[in-house]
Amino acid sequence: MKKMQEMILAEGKVLPGGILKVGSFLNQKIDTAFLAEMAEEIARLYGGCGVNKILTVESSGIAIAAAVGIVMKVPVVFAKKHRSSNVDGETYGADVHSFTHGTDYRMVVSRDYIGPEDRVLLVDDFLANGQALNGLIKIVEQAGAELVGCAIAIEKCFQGGGDALREKGIRVESLGMIESMTDDSITFRV
């Protein structure tokens, strides 16, 4: 998506440690006109695939997931992050390590909100190592639902999470794909 590349180049800031800061349009502050454009593009990419549920994880994935859900006219479910890994019988869950924050958490979804009848599209703002997506995929598997694919705003290809999923045969569509990044340059995969 050409506009995503333009937005990243215009607004993104590269911070030490391979962090791309896009808080001015994608998270913390959300450019809602662009959010609507992203949602339309994701709905176009996954149109005709029979998606009947969108799954994301709190909190920065919620805005884009909700926008996609409105366009695709399907419900959105978001996993909650818990600090403990307590397991109860009422939830699906997966333990996730966040490299960004250096923390572990458990993502959980009520069993009421996803099930074998669901064809699920995973939506998130960022894809780096793929830890969050892998957690969501475990939840889809536990629910006996079908994974249609993943839709991501920005993929940091150099961290390998997206390609590892593609190698497993999972469809991953990222609106902006960053092949490499230095303090003063960003190279996109096209």
Place this chain on the structure above:
Amino acid sequence: MKKMQEMILAEGKVLPGGILKVGSFLNQKIDTAFLAEMAEEIARLYGGCGVNKILTVESSGIAIAAAVGIVMKVPVVFAKKHRSSNVDGETYGADVHSFTHGTDYRMVVSRDYIGPEDRVLLVDDFLANGQALNGLIKIVEQAGAELVGCAIAIEKCFQGGGDALREKGIRVESLGMIESMTDDSITFRV
């Protein structure tokens, strides 16, 4: 909003401790068709008020704030919740006590994302004691921005937060207003 009353009656569950569970359509699982209707109604209520920014707090307020932002064509900013109350020079912040979770947190917003030029609409999914809204109002004040009003999906009137704000002259619009609630009945304020 009549539809909100219908949704609460059809889908809501009253739990011990005055908790209303609406996870099946408002948070955790989001009915996106209804989300779009809520956004249209809030945009109608605050149309012509010169709102140029929407402010909410992670994470369950993000979906409705994003939907309103798309309809009103204004950016959405969400405050992040931090566990510590460390203050740095780059953020506005307010310490908040959550009665729901029995915890304290600090909500913070980067100074880059809100300022004196902003006319701010606060959007959230729930209004009970008003702790979260009061925190957001402090941030609006710190930024030197103007508070236009508040738009809430569900207000639990019996917890008093909304009326306390109205007594201060702040406009508060809630799509569903619960006057009282028992294990087997819900009474709306109309």
